Amino acid sequence: MSAQDLDGGSDAEADGSGEMPKPHTIRLELADEPGQLLAALAPISDNGGNLLSIFHERGNLTPRGHIPVEVDLECPPDRFERIVDALRDAGVNVIRAGAEHFGEEVMVILVGDTVDSDLSDTLHRIESSADATLQDLSLSAREGTDEASSARLRLAVRSGRVDETLAVVRDLAAEKGLHVVEPLAEGSQ
Amino acid sequence: MSLRLAVLGAGAVGGSVLDLAGDYGHDVVAFADSSSSAVDPAGLDPSAVHDRKERDGVVGDADPESVFDADYDVLVEATPTTLGDAEPGFSHVERALADDRHVVLANKGPVAERYADLRALEAESEGTVQFEAAVGGAIPILSTISDLGAPHVTAARGVLNGTANFILSRMAAEGLDYEHVLAEAQDLGVAEADPTFDVDGIDAALKFVILANVLSDGETEYALDDAEVEGIRNVPGTALDLAAEDGRTVRLIGEATADGVRVAPRLIPQGSALSVTGTQNIVQLETKHAGQLNISGRGAGGPETATAVLSDVSRLE
Structure with a gap:
């Protein structure tokens, strides 16, 4: 959980792509207090970052009791490290930051009565043990029926790591008593 | 050539x-149910046999x-179809082969559960097994795989259970829950x-186990216990809703690949070849040199399955 890898900066130096903006993802955790999100975003724009999207996992809490937030932004590679430093200087806890190359996308559906109550932990563990990052999430429950709830996860996965990611999801689901509907990768044209 | 069939x-x-059988130029000379x-x-007269069965509950006077x-x-x-030792079907096959007769199976048990035993008996016999x-x-x-040559087919996947497919496709189309569609x-x-x-998923798994046995061409023997099997009871309407929101659907997909046999509900794109609806079945063969072949049609039913039996019989002529 406390592993803080900051590989975006070194990536930027290595590829030296000058002024071309590149997409980056930063994972933060914020205290559940008014104004926290806005305060966390200021260092980004102040340092030349262009916000692409903010995924505020309201209702979920990190093990520290904070709210996880995923920020996608674009900036020239040489600015990225400065942005992360500025965030940390502003007291924001940056869990992970990097210009990671997630070349593949995989979708899974998790099924089970506890799928929504325990989602934060599930997502956190997928992201921390697989080479994957959550792109979007959708929940479905039917009121007034005894049908199980479902969650659809779209994961961006590092190229060539789809099988490993699915194995992580499978193990986690088995541990939590959930069912996984996996995608059929081949032959589904 | 007219062949004489004994039907169990x-x-x-x-x-x-x-x-x-008559339509294919063959005669049924013996016909048995479990008690008669x-x-x-x-050659038997089909309508006389059916009438007797309906009237007296037996097909004839002999045991x-x-x-x-x-x-x-x-x-x-x-x-x-029975699991495990695949009896009494297996003994029926054994007896016919011992008498150097040909055997055509509609029963999945002996081919799914005791493939090597079956092939060993066949090797000792003048008869063949289809x-x-x-x-x-x-x-x-199977005849397509035989034409292509099993070593040239690297995988088979698809939908081979019409009941499960009917339920999933109705649930997706009508927004109904599992219990409701099952009752329907x-x-x-x-x-x-x-x-x-x-x-x-057991029925689908048996079929993919048979495909795995055929594709491995005797190198590895598979049985139901070797298959990873998950059925559709745990696919709620909520999962189908979420799949549809993203242009996908869920089908009970079987796979026979070099990694083994697996049957599970899987996400596939709506409108893709494998997303057949109703009781339709489809199999997709992955070939070494010719890409994918898709074959679909009716995977169950009396006349449909009898058609496959009689095609097998005709191959023996």
């Missing part, structure tokens, strides 16, 4: 073989064993009163 099993498949048999060296004493060329084994009807009803899957399928005769075999 008087269910939908056996009954249809009796009805349709009818034998006529000149079932008499079938083996008849003068027949091909044993058609169409008794219900089982197109055990995999995908009327769809010519039972009313329509698409699902049996005890739907376990179909909805728990």
Whole structure:
């Protein structure tokens, strides 16, 4: 959980792509207090970052009791490290930051009565043990029926790591008593 | 050439073989259910046998064993599929092969659960064993693999259980829950009163185990215990809703690949070849040199499965 890898900066130096903006993802955790999100975003724009999207996992809490937030932004590679430093200087806890190359996308559906109550932990563990990052999430429950709830996860996965990611999801689901509907990768044209 | 058939099993498949054999130029000389048999060296009259079964609950006056004493060329084994030792089907096959007769199986048990035993008995016999009807009803899957040559086919995947497919495609199309659609399928005769075999994926798994045995060409033997099997009971309407929101759907997909056999509900794109609806079946063969081949059609039913049985019989001529 406390592993803080900051590989975006070194990536930027290595590829030296000058002024071309590149997409980056930063994972933060914020205290559940008014104004926290806005305060966390200021260092980004102040340092030349262009916000692409903010995924505020309201209702979920990190093990520290904070709210996880995923920020996608674009900036020239040489600015990225400065942005992360500025965030940390502003007291924001940056869990992970990097210009990671997630070349593949995989979708899974998790099924089970506890799928929504325990989602934060599930997502956190997928992201921390697989080479994957959550792109979007959708929940479905039917009121007034005894049908199980479902969650659809779209994961961006590092190229060539789809099988490993699915194995992580499978193990986690088995541990939590959930069912996984996996995608059929081949032959589904 | 006209062949003389002995048919074991008087269910939908056996009954249809009796009805349709004449259309293929063959005679059914013996026909048995679990408690009785009818034998006529000149060929049985299908309607007389069906009438007797309806009226008296037996197909004839002889006991079932008499079938083996008849003068027949091909044993058609169409008794219900059993797991484990695949009895009594396996012993029926054993007896026919020991007498150097050919065997055509609609019963999946012996080919799925005791493939190596079956092949060993066949090697000792003048007779051969065919089982197109055990995999995908009327769809010519095994004969296609045989034409291509098993070593040139690297994988088979698809939908081979019409009941599960009917339920999933109805749930997706109508937004109904599993229990509701299952009851509807039972009313329509698409699902049996005890739907376990179909909805728990066992029937599909047996078919993909048979495909794995055929594709491995004797190198590895597979049985149901080797398959990873998950049925559709745990696919709620909420999962189908979420899949549809993203242009996908869920089908019970079987796979026979170099990694083994797996049957599970899987996400596939709506409108893709494998997203067949209703009781339709499809198999996709992955070939080494010719890409994918898709074959679809009716995977179950009396006349459909009897068609596969009689095609197998014709191959023996």
